[in-house]
Amino acid sequence: MAIAHDFEYLKPGTLREAVRTLARYGPRARVLAGGTDLITLIGEAMAAPDAVVDIKGISGLDRIEFKNGALSIGALVTFSDLRDSPIIAKKFPVIREMTGWLASPGIRNRATMVGNLCSAVPCCDSGPILMVYDAVIQVAGPAGKRKVPLSDWFVGPRKTVLKRGEVATGVVVLLPKKKHAACFVKLRRYEGEDLAQASVTVLALAGNSYRVSFGSVAPWPVRAHKIEALLEGQQLSDSLIRKAAQLVPEEITPITDIRATKEYRMHMCCVMLNRGLKAATARLAGAGPEYGTSLI
Amino acid sequence: MTATKFVGESPTRIDGLDKITGAANYVDDLSFGPNLLHAEVVESPYAHALIKSIDTSAAEKVPGVVRVVTGREFPHRFGLYMRDRFIFPTDRVRFVGEQVAAVVARDAKTAKRAAKLVKIVYEELEPVLDLAGALRDNPTLVHPDLGKYPRCPWFFPQAGTNIAHWRKTRKGDIAQGFKEADVILEDTYTVPRYAHCAIEPHVIVGLCDLAGRLTLWSASQSPFTQRHVFAQALAPLGLSHKDIRVVTPYVGGGFGGKAGVSMEIIGAALAMMVKGHPVKVRWSRAQEFYNTYQRQGVIARIKLGAKKDGTITAIEHTLHWDAGGYVEYGANVVNAVGFSATGPYRVPNVKIDSVCVYTNLPPGGPYRGFGYSEFHFGLESHITRIAKKIGMDPVEFRRKNAIREGDTLAYGAEMNASGLHEAIDKVAAEIGWGRKEVSKDPNRVIGKGFACFWKSPAMPPNAASSAFIKFNEDGSLNICASGMEIGQGYFTVMAQIAAEILTVPVSKIRMEAPDTDRNAYEWQTVGSHVTWGCGNAVKAAALDVRSKMFEVVERALGLSRDTLYVEDEKVKCRARADFELPFRDFVISGIQTEHGNFIGGPILGSGVFMPEFTSAVSDPETSQGGHPNVHYTVGAAAAIVELDKQTGRMRVLKAVLAVDAGKAIHPELVKGQIVGGMLQGLATVLYEDIRYSLKGKLLNANFTDYKIPTSMDLPGEIVPIIVEVPQPDGPFGARGVAEHTMIPAAAIIANAVDDAVGLRLKSLPITAEKVALELQGIAYDDVKGAYMGLCFAGHLDKYDFHTKAAKK
Numbered sequence A: 001m002a003i004a005h006d007f008e009y010l011k012p013g014t015l016r017e018a019v020r021t022l023a024r025y026g027p028r029a030r031v032l033a034g035g036t037d038l039i040t041l042i043g044e045a046m047a048a049p050d051a052v053v054d055i056k057g058i059s060g061l062d063r064i065e066f067k068n069g070a071l072s073i074g075a076l077v078t079f080s081d082l083r084d085s086p087i088i089a090k091k092f093p094v095i096r097e098m099t100g101w102l103a104s105p106g107i108r109n110r111a112t113m114v115g116n117l118c119s120a121v122p123c124c125d126s127g128p129i130l131m132v133y134d135a136v137i138q139v140a141g142p143a144g145k146r147k148v149p150l151s152d153w154f155v156g157p158r159k160t161v162l163k164r165g166e167v168a169t170g171v172v173v174l175l176p177k178k179k180h181a182a183c184f185v186k187l188r189r190y191e192g193e194d195l196a197q198a199s200v201t202v203l204a205l206a207g208n209s210y211r212v213s214f215g216s217v218a219p220w221p222v223r224a225h226k227i228e229a230l231l232e233g234q235q236l237s238d239s240l241i242r243k244a245a246q247l248v249p250e251e252i253t254p255i256t257d258i259r260a261t262k263e264y265r266m267h268m269c270c271v272m273l274n275r276g277l278k279a280a281t282a283r284l285a286g287a288g289p290e291y292g293t294s295l296i
Numbered sequence B: 001m002t003a004t005k006f007v008g009e010s011p012t013r014i015d016g017l018d019k020i021t022g023a024a025n026y027v028d029d030l031s032f033g034p035n036l037l038h039a040e041v042v043e044s045p046y047a048h049a050l051i052k053s054i055d056t057s058a059a060e061k062v063p064g065v066v067r068v069v070t071g072r073e074f075p076h077r078f079g080l081y082m083r084d085r086f087i088f089p090t091d092r093v094r095f096v097g098e099q100v101a102a103v104v105a106r107d108a109k110t111a112k113r114a115a116k117l118v119k120i121v122y123e124e125l126e127p128v129l130d131l132a133g134a135l136r137d138n139p140t141l142v143h144p145d146l147g148k149y150p151r152c153p154w155f156f157p158q159a160g161t162n163i164a165h166w167r168k169t170r171k172g173d174i175a176q177g178f179k180e181a182d183v184i185l186e187d188t189y190t191v192p193r194y195a196h197c198a199i200e201p202h203v204i205v206g207l208c209d210l211a212g213r214l215t216l217w218s219a220s221q222s223p224f225t226q227r228h229v230f231a232q233a234l235a236p237l238g239l240s241h242k243d244i245r246v247v248t249p250y251v252g253g254g255f256g257g258k259a260g261v262s263m264e265i266i267g268a269a270l271a272m273m274v275k276g277h278p279v280k281v282r283w284s285r286a287q288e289f290y291n292t293y294q295r296q297g298v299i300a301r302i303k304l305g306a307k308k309d310g311t312i313t314a315i316e317h318t319l320h321w322d323a324g325g326y327v328e329y330g331a332n333v334v335n336a337v338g339f340s341a342t343g344p345y346r347v348p349n350v351k352i353d354s355v356c357v358y359t360n361l362p363p364g365g366p367y368r369g370f371g372y373s374e375f376h377f378g379l380e381s382h383i384t385r386i387a388k389k390i391g392m393d394p395v396e397f398r399r400k401n402a403i404r405e406g407d408t409l410a411y412g413a414e415m416n417a418s419g420l421h422e423a424i425d426k427v428a429a430e431i432g433w434g435r436k437e438v439s440k441d442p443n444r445v446i447g448k449g450f451a452c453f454w455k456s457p458a459m460p461p462n463a464a465s466s467a468f469i470k471f472n473e474d475g476s477l478n479i480c481a482s483g484m485e486i487g488q489g490y491f492t493v494m495a496q497i498a499a500e501i502l503t504v505p506v507s508k509i510r511m512e513a514p515d516t517d518r519n520a521y522e523w524q525t526v527g528s529h530v531t532w533g534c535g536n537a538v539k540a541a542a543l544d545v546r547s548k549m550f551e552v553v554e555r556a557l558g559l560s561r562d563t564l565y566v567e568d569e570k571v572k573c574r575a576r577a578d579f580e581l582p583f584r585d586f587v588i589s590g591i592q593t594e595h596g597n598f599i600g601g602p603i604l605g606s607g608v609f610m611p612e613f614t615s616a617v618s619d620p621e622t623s624q625g626g627h628p629n630v631h632y633t634v635g636a637a638a639a640i641v642e643l644d645k646q647t648g649r650m651r652v653l654k655a656v657l658a659v660d661a662g663k664a665i666h667p668e669l670v671k672g673q674i675v676g677g678m679l680q681g682l683a684t685v686l687y688e689d690i691r692y693s694l695k696g697k698l699l700n701a702n703f704t705d706y707k708i709p710t711s712m713d714l715p716g717e718i719v720p721i722i723v724e725v726p727q728p729d730g731p732f733g734a735r736g737v738a739e740h741t742m743i744p745a746a747a748i749i750a751n752a753v754d755d756a757v758g759l760r761l762k763s764l765p766i767t768a769e770k771v772a773l774e775l776q777g778i779a780y781d782d783v784k785g786a787y788m789g790l791c792f793a794g795h796l797d798k799y800d801f802h803t804k805a806a807k808k
Helices: A015-028 A038-043 A079-084 A086-091 A093-100 A113-119 A126-132 A225-231 A238-251 A262-284 B016-021 B108-115 B174-180 B223-237 B264-273 B285-290 B330-340 B372-389 B394-401 B420-431 B490-502 B533-557 B667-686 B745-757 B768-775
Strands: A008-010 A029-032 A051-054 A064-067 A070-074 A136-141 A144-149 A154-156 A167-174 A180-187 A198-205 A209-215 B037-043 B049-055 B065-070 B099-105 B119-124 B163-171 B183-191 B203-208 B214-218 B244-247 B279-282 B297-306 B312-324 B349-358 B444-455 B465-471 B477-481 B509-511 B564-567 B570-573 B580-582 B604-609 B633-644 B650-660 B718-723
Touching (some): A015 A167, A029 A038, A086 A093, A093 A126, A093 A180, A113 A126, A126 A209, A209 A225, A209 A262, A238 A262, A262 B768, B099 B264, B163 B330, B174 B297, B174 B312, B174 B349, B203 B264, B264 B279, B394 B444, B420 B718, B477 B490, B533 B570, B650 B745, B667 B718
Parallel strands (some): B214 B244
Antiparallel strands (some): A070 A167, A136 A144, A136 A167, B183 B297, B444 B633, B465 B477, B564 B570, B570 B580
C-alpha cells in the first residue's frame, strides 16, 4: 500500500533528544515504536503527523527487569518479548496468557505493550491486565520524569494524559505480596487474530480477595470496584458469583458496534466473570486450567 | 470401465514445484520496467447520485501525473450477459466505491495524492437499499435505461422496474400438489452478501503499444471471456479480438471473483489512453471487497408440501436477490437457481420464481456455488423441519425423495446418472446418524445436522473448450489449453487425462497458464466444469495426437493403423509383437524410410468440446422445453457440532461430505476440494458477517472485521468421501466437484444447532453471538444495530414477498 502522506522521520539517539523533538512538534508529532497501529493509521489517512519520532534508537527501553518485587517493562518491549520471557512466565503467567490471544505472531514481533497503552483503544488487551496489578506508567517529558497510575492514564478512546513533549518510557508492575493467581478471558469472533469483543481479567489473592477488570466494554479498560468490594473476604460460591454478575451492568457501559451488540457484551461479561473467578480461584489453589486455556 | 493407469492415481501436482520454490509468477510479480505507470481511481462516496460535474484540472497539474481519465473518454458500457456496467459512469453512480475517474501517474503515491484533487459534484438520489422497496410500484430506478441494454436472449429484464431478470419455472399443478399434501411448511430465510477473499487481490497491467496492439496481464479465471468483453467494450476505439491479447499467469485464488470482467476494464481502458506505457491497476484489499463482485444476498420464501409417508408433493420457492448496481454476470446466478431450487429431490409440482433485483450496493456476481449455497441453506433447513413435522427421520425423508437417474427435472429434462443415495448412506454411516452424543463439558451440548446438495454448471449452451497438444523431441508433451490453474489442480488433471490416452507419464507433461494468442480457446474456468469440459477437449486432442502418430507409422512403415496401439511411450503393433517405436524417435523428426527420406514431422493434436445437447431456448413463463444444464453433481454432508449454551460458541467436531465425482481422476485433489470447500462453507456460516451502513457503505472491507477462518479454526475432523457413478459424457466418467463441497455447509450447521438446542436460525451467518442471544430470548434482529448484510434491514418474518412489481 502506498502511503500518500509525507512526514518527517526522526530517530533521536537519546530520550532527551526525543523529548525535545516531541516538545517542538507538539500534537503534530507521533511516537513510533512498533508502528503496528501508527503506520496503519497513516496509511488509511486517519493520522497525518508532520513528524514521526522513532524511539527505537534510544537505548535501555527494550528491557524486561524484575527487581525487589517490581517488574519493569520498557517502551520497546514487544509482546513476543513478553511471551518469551522466563520471568513473565514464572511471575506473571497471566500476562503471557494474554499475549497468546493478542494479534498474530507477526504483529506480536513488532507491537509493544507500552504502545498498546498509548494507543488507548477501548479494546487494548494490556489495559485490563495491568489494571488489576495497579500498574504505573513511566513518563518522560520537558518537565522531567513522572509516574502515572494506570487508573489515571486513559481519558477517552485513543486519548491518554500524555502532555506535549511527553513520551511513555515503560510500565512498572508490582508483584502482589500475597499468594495469588489470575485469569484473562477474551471474547473473540474466532480462534484467529482478533480484537476483544469483551474481556475479563481476574486476579485472585489469598484470603478471598479479588481484583477484576473489563476490556472493550467502556471508553477505556475499567476496574470493577463494586464487584471487588462484594467479593472481598467472601468464600466464592455460585450464589456469590450470581450476585457479582448482577453488578456487571453497574461497572461497564458496552455499546453496539460492528464487533458485537451491547447485549452480547453484557451477557458475555457475566459468563466470563463467572468462569474467570472460578478459574483464578482454582489456579490459586494449585488446580484449575493451565494458563493459556480458553475458558469460552 | 477398463482399468486406467494414470487416471485415478494421485501424482504430484505439476505446478507444485513452481509454487513451493516461489518460481510461480503472479501478475504483480511481473516486471514491466521503469516506464510502468500506476493508476488510482476516484470513487463515489454515495450509493446513488447524479454526477453533475467532474473537474480534473487540479489533479492534472500535479507533477508526475500523466493522465486523468473519466467517462468523457469512455462513455461505453460493458458486461458479460447484459451490457449494464460502465467503464466510468458518466451521469450516475450506483454504489459506494464505484470508479468515477482514474489518475495515471509515474508512481503510486503521486496517483493517490492527485486522485484526492479530482473534484466531483454529485446530486444525491434516494438509494435503493431495501429489496421490498425496490419492487414497489413506481420505485426509484437504478437503471432507467434498462430496456435499452443489449443482453443474452435468456434474460428477461423488465423495463421501468428494478427487475433485471426473472426466471420462472413451472412444473405440474402447484395448487393440486399442495392439496395432496398432509403437511405444508412455509417460512422465510435470508442469506447476506459475501466476499470471495482470494489471497491475491485483482490486478491488471495493460499496454497498448504504438502500433495499437493491446496486451493485458490479468489475474483472471477467464482470459478468453475477458478478451471478448474487452473487444466489445473497446470496439468504438477500433479494436477487435485480434488486436487484444490477454496473458494470465498463475492466479492466487478466484472462487468466481475473477471469472468475469470487473475492475479489469479500467486497466484496458487506461492503457488505450497512455499508449506505449504499461499501466498497472492493483486493487487494495478494501477495493477487493467493494468493487469486484460479491456473492449476492437473497431473501427466500419456501412453501413445501409433503404426505404423511414423507413424499414431497409440491414446492413453491420464491427468491428475491439483492444483485447490486450491475448484474451483467450476477443475473446468471439468479437464472441458475431458477432452474434448480427444488434441490436434488423428486418434486412433481414446482413453482420457482428467482428474481434479480437491482439495488445500490456493490455489483453481485459469480461466487463458488453460483447461488446454490444460498438456496440450499433455506431448502435443506426446510427439508429437515418438514421431516420432523411429520415425525420422520430427516435422513430417511431425504432418502425417500432423493432424485434418481431418469427422473424429470423441474424444467422438464431428465436427471443424469447420480450416486445420491450412496452418498446419503455413506455420510449417515460415517457421522453416526441417530446416535446421540453427550459433551463432557456441562455447559455444552452436541447436535448433528445433515443435508443433501446438487449443482450444475451454469453455462451458455455454446460454452466451448479446446486444447492443443504438441510433442517435444524427448517425447515429452505440452498441453496448451486455457483453463486456469486456480489452485484446484487443473494442470495435473489435464495431464493425467492426456497421459492416460498417450501413456506419457504426468512428470513428462508441461502445462502453462494461458495466453490468448497461443493457447486454444476456453470459455471460462468456472462452474466446476473444466475437468469435464476441458478434460473432454484434452482427451480429444490426445486421441488426435495418437491417431496422427499411427498415421505417420502407417505411411512410413506400412503397418496398418488399425493394428497399432500405444504402450509405455511407444507405438506398438498387434500384428507384429516385435515392433515397438519409442515416441521420442519420431514425434518431431519423423521416421526415416529405406530410401533415406523422412516421413511425418512434429506431431500436434487438437481437440474441441462443446455440449451440443444443451439449449437455452425455453418458454419464459415455465422454463419448459429447453435443456439449460449439462448435468448435476450430487452429494450429501453432515456435521457434529458442540455448542456452548452460555456463550453460543460452536465447534465443529466432525464434518463429513460425500460427492459423486463420477470418476475421481486425482482422488487426493478431490479430497482437497472437499476439505477446502467445507472450510469455505463453514466460514460463511460461522464467521463471515458483512456489514453495510443503512446508507449502503460497506463497513468491514478488511480482515479486522470480516473474519475468514484460520488454521486454528479447523474442525476436529473432516472426512471426505468419494462416490463414483460415472458421467457417461465425461472424460473417464468424471464430472465436476469443486463448488459443490461448500454448498451444504450452512444447512448442516443450522440443522445441527437445532438438533443441539432446539433453536432454528433462518438467517446467516450463524454466529456465536446470534446463538447466545437467541438462547437468552433476545431476537438478534431486534438488537443488531444499524447494520445490514444485504438490502434489507428489517425482521425477516416481516419481509413482503407480494410487493407490487414482483407479483406473479
